[in-house]
Amino acid sequence: MSTQIRVVGDVKHVSDKKLGTLNVICLEVESKINSADYPDYFKIDVQPIHYSILFGKSLFNEFRTKTGDDLLTDASQMVGSRLNIIGFPTLDLPMSIVEGDIGVIAIHLELLTTREPKLLEYTTNRKKKELAxxxxxxELEEKLVAERKVYLQKKINYRSAIHKLQGEKENLLDTTYRVDQYFEVLTSDLVIPDLFVEPRPEKIELAIEHYQTHGELPEIEVHNINNEWVIVDGYAKFLAGQRLGLERITVKNTILFCEGSEISEAGHDQEVPSAT
Known part of the structure; x- marks a missing residue:
């Protein structure tokens, strides 16, 4: 069985390694020899020894429990700490895993001194920021859930309203029928809604070509609003009629018959002008 060794040193770097099928934590630890412990006649240049300390997650959790450091949530936070380490040395691992002078499979970790004050302050502040x-x-997730509930309720209410309106529409259509009326009106009597925009020139040209070929303009749809014939579809055709100098234009108006009364789609009783 391999002899155990004890390493006392400072953690300089932490990384995750793959040891076969196992995921392990690797501490790069620097152990300095105190030259004052040697007689003066040993004139040697004492260099620190670099150890690669390998251990699993279970040993790290045990180390956390012993230290009682609630802020120590990741092995990388051990950088700057001085440790007492007991383990078995190994020379069989490749340099891709053991970067130090000696590799050690750790079985015991003990904290001798806490992390450097600046590093401790940094990790503490980082932890506070993470918690915040x-x-x-x-808070945002809870707000999102609440907003989604409101959205879903609005969606349900909207669908209920649409379903109700569709039902009312179907009931109305069961007792009504449509009649399209075609008649001539003076071009000057037609009203153009303010929301209409100037149509593209090619649309007007197409309407003119249609008149020159068929002797009439394409269909222009109107509604009777406040006793005025307002164009609801066919603005380009109306402009074509003006350009052709037509004094009268044939238009279409849809009538709904409901329980014996005539009502236009615009909702106004109307009187159709005679085609004179």
Whole structure:
């Protein structure tokens, strides 16, 4: 059985390694020899020894429990700490895993000194920021859930309203029928809604060509609003009629018959002008 060794040193770097099928944590630890412990006649240049310390997640969790450091949530936070390490040395691992002078499979970790004050302050502040961020994320998620509930309720209400309107429409159509009326009106009597925009020139040209070929303009649809014939579809055709100098234009108006009364689609009783 391999002899155990004890390493006392400072953690310089932490990384994750793959040891066969196992995921392990690797600490790069620097151990300095105190030259004052040697007699003066040993005139040697004492260099620190670099160890690669390997251990699993279970040993890290055990180390956390012993230290009682609630902020120590990741092995990378061990950088700057001084540790007492007991383990078995190994020379069989490749340099891709063991970067130090000696590799050690750790079986015991003990904290001798806490992390450097600046590093401790940094990790503490980082942890506080992480906790604050998690609280913010939780708050946003709760807000999102609440807004989604409101949205879904509105969607349900909207669909209910649409369903109700569709039912009313179907009931109305069961008792009504449509009649399209065609008649001539003076071109000057037609009203153009303010919301209409100038149509493309090619649409007007197409309407003119249609008149020259068939002797009439394409269909222009109107509604009777406040006793005026307002164009609802066919603005380009109307402009074509003006350009052709037509004094009268044939238009279409849709009538709904409901329980014996005549009502236009615009909802006004109307009187159709005579085609004189």
């Amino acid at each position: 961020m998690m609280e913010k994320i939780k």
